[in-house]
Amino acid sequence: MGRESIIRAAREIYDDLDFQRVRDWLSQKPGTKAVGYLPVYAPRELIHACGLLPVGIHGGGDRVEIIKGDAFYQSYICHLPRSVVELGQSGRLDMLSGMLFPSTCDVIRNLSGMWKMLYPDQYVRYIDVPQIATPEIAIPFWEGELRHLLNDLAKLSGHHPSEDELRASLGLYNEVRAALRELYELRRTRPWDVPTEELYLLMRAGESIPPEDFLAMIQSYFRAIDDEPNRPRDNSRVIVVGSFCEQPPLGLIKTIERAGCYVVDDDFLIGNRFLTEDVELSGDPLSCLAESFVRDAVATSVIYEADPHGKRSEIKDKVDAAGADGVIFAAASFCDPALLDRPMLRTGAEAHDIPCIAFKFSENSGQFQQFREQAGTFSDSIKLWGGA
Amino acid sequence: MRCVIGIDLGSTTTKAVILDEDGAIIGRGITNSRSNYELASAVARSEAFADARFRLVAREVRGELDQALLGRLERAFRLEQTLGQLGRLHELIEEEIERRQYGELGPTVREAVGSIVKAIELEERAHFGSENPPLRSSFFRDAVGSAYNRYAEEISDPKGVTFDLLLGLYDKCIIRVENEPMDLGFQELIDNALDRIENPTLMVDAVRAAASTELDEACMVGTGYGRATLPFPKEAIRSEILCHGLGAHAMFPGTRTVLDIGGQDTKAIQVDDSGIVTSFQMNDRCAAGCGRYLGYIADEMNMGLHELGPMAEKSTRCVKINSTCTVFAGAELRERLSLGERREDILAGLHRAIILRAMSLLARSGGIDDEFTFTGGVANNEAAVHALRDLVDENYGQKTLNISPDSIYTGALGGALFAHRLAS
């Protein structure tokens, strides 16, 4: 398959807010169910192990008109939950049998309660990830939470996975994360060959199809880019920070790259690569998964930073690892985690003379002129003055 | 006759409605709101009483010819009002010229103003003399303002009496005309109006009968936008939400849901079968999606407010607009235009965006029940109505949508109905 047809397929999935691929999957496998999860982190391994299809719900972007969703939210609350409610209220999520709401922020937390009231027949769980760093306390807590969730999901699906089945799911998601790491590494070394728009569309497709299919999709993409290399451009290299929950519209991602900035790292859909190392497969699966979260979670605003120097070095570490020239802080309007973190991250970056710009977006932002200007100027200044 | 009155002091216009003992409307009046709220209310009231008197006169005259005569009398009355105000404007400008001490230029200024006033007077006489005068704003400021502008431009001299000088005099004095009390009511001006049409006996008798009918105001209720202290006693104030609900119910008794989009705010109201409000929602503190937003758009596009709707209706492909924020309206518009989008398509998108905001308020207040009544200035905009009809159909199914040509009086009517309850 060629690059274009792979991306076209991914884009179709991304564009389809009726989740036809999920519906097809369900109708092909009578008796199975699908479970949705919101950003940022949910243990999809457990959903998968129970024979359920995990479906990432990341809002309606700029593709859904908000009619009912605004009736649930004041103007000073971010856009994601209102489009999620819109999707729900318009019946577009009626193929889901359950929804998981991770402890990303208070808005998503409260949405879990709203969902309970709106859809009393659905399985709804708030996922309270451990916030403390001490493994001896955090791991047993998280393992308990995972066990609770697993039992619930098993009841929902009618299938309680064996240890081997659980382990197989953990292994499969290890493979998915390894593939994503490879994808990111490729973009880091050859950003012209992996435009961020394409990388992003692939990852979005991965949120609505089975992980096995997603792996195959990425593998075919790897082959395609080797067959059809692009020409490098004289762009600057940036990392994008702050878009881990509400997703920027595709137009914004394109705008950044077209304005002359190669995105060489980002935190879009960070939940799909939240665990930075492979989960150990030799011990008790739940305790291994719990341990992996506590020890190897990515540094992001939704998790408490126990290391006092962590915030100050976080951006420097990311910039160094990505070989980037600068940082774009792109946070959703009214996003508490990203916006409260930003002054600390920015101070840390600037202390290391890392050039930064910052803007706010909304998943349905319709005009990119200001982003284009900012990103273009940023890229030019980096090229002119280097990293200083 | 005992009567009650309701007054609605809005952000752009002030309205009054008078009801008789049976709760039937016997008079309505409207004026532009101004800094002196008390006076705006008094003018609206006086206009409503004049309207009521004319209706009484109309009861006395029946034949077709007499109707034509009555039309002439009304126009003569309006001319009297206009000339009275124009005369006062002239006086004030003369005083102002005196005060400003133009020196040598003084007589020329005086002369210029005199000739403008003369020209306006002729124009007004012609306007009210015509059988079918063309439609225009009924407010003195609007009618005379545009004529003054026109003539001032014509006769101004960049080296002598400039346009800015003439306009400055007008701007200063029109505010005073609007904010000082004048005797422009039925009782004061009707005799002059009769003189103008040469006192036909039938009309004189009908007027005498109407004028001698006692209109005894038993009770008054005021309402209006809450940002300012209303010039009414506290016990006579009802919230505009309640008044709109009750007024809409009176106009369309089947009403269960009311949407009002005014200049400054949007209200979604649910009423029960007797017009009592059961729940309501208002837009949050920014004016996004209100009439004001359309005003900004009109300015940005250099168009008249009334031209927006018709142009949007010509659209063939509605552009999706995501922000109804007044602050970003201009930027988004310019970007769309620079992308080559057609004006009519952008405007169609803007109207839809405004109605989308209203839809969420409606949903917050409890949805849309049959029948659904749309009031406020934006209800006169066909593109907005079109968008509303589409969205209601899509989301709530077929509903009866009521829009009254008199919807501007909804709040005042509701106030009058509250007054009627208090009085009985």
Add this chain to the structure above:
Amino acid sequence: MAETSAAKDRSMILQKQMIANHYRQLENAPETGDPVVYTFVPGNMNELVRSFGALPVLPEINALQSGMRQKSGDYIAEAERAGHSEDVCTYVKCDIGMIKAGNISPTGTRLPKPDLLLLSYTGCYTFMKWFELLREEYDCPTVFFHVPYQGDGTIEAEHRDYMMRQLREEVIPALEKATGRRYDEDRLREYLTLSAQAEDDLVAVLQSAKNRPSPIDAYFGAVYYVGPIFSSFRGTPEGVEYYRALREEVEARVAAGQGPMTPVGQLDDEKYRLVVEGPPNWTSFREFWSMFASEGANVVASTYTKVGGTYDFGFRHDPEDPLGTLADYCGGCYTNINLPGRVDMLVDYIREYEADGFVINSVKSCNSFSAGQLMMLREVEKRAGVPGAFIESDLVDPRYFSAANIKNRLESYLQMIDARRMGASA
């Protein structure tokens, strides 16, 4: 009459003295060597902090006091100039601004630096970032205490164990290190015993609003009543004395059939009994209260008065189970309760306190409170059968209080209640 007004003064005078005293102790802490622990109102474990001889500082209290004293606007502007977003919580920005302006407390005394930031993560995401930010300012030790949210509507047994384990293995060692003193469980029990006494009296005060007329305003008035127990005085002898005095005064008002004191005088003619959800606005606090009182509207129950602890459903601090009771306390703070639970509580209040309606004051700053309130509005209306009103303001951002807009909504709402009453009787 003279007697009751003198009695009323007593609790007020006591509170004033207690607060002044506390801020003075804080100011002198660098000299006396008293250790200082910063922590948050929801989930504040004052007994534990006090048992180590430490003095607590509650940043939210400083922020709201700055708001009431019209200082918050400048502080917020200061923080925004330093790069904080206009979108986020104004308590945080007010606090950051106050620190940048020299860390002078709202009462004019200097605030000491913390020896420990006790990050009790209870029902508010922003707390996490707030203390990450303060840690940058002070470069001091921070201990994180994770209180699981009541996602399924209860404090689950495993969650309780998790909290107790954190207390034992993280919080207590951190306090020992910061204060240089050993954990003394007997001492903790003494504080907890006093807590329970004050809590009994507080509940009696809050429940006095079931009387007609209610002798208290259970929102605007009650934010003063919960002040001591939500901050530095739960578990202290001063706290016990305050609540005893307050209860006596309130009981005297009930006996005399008196309504509450409000900014527009004593409200004996209670025209509307309301329940309120959400925190108040602090920058225009009296004006806001007056809008209610001048219309004869009195608040008989509120949820905000449960953010620092929910006592009216039976919970009391239990000296027999010192760490377990702290876990239960934290888990039960209002903002840690899920939305269905909050709806239940409001419906319950409306019935128990025979309210005519309820008002939601939705504050821009606080997503923990605000996200979902529009749905709560509809659910409570549906279940309790009374109408609700929705008002928007902010905690301490003076730019976000539109008096005319709020007054308009409130008056419309109260008139709607009138019209419905008349309709019902006709």
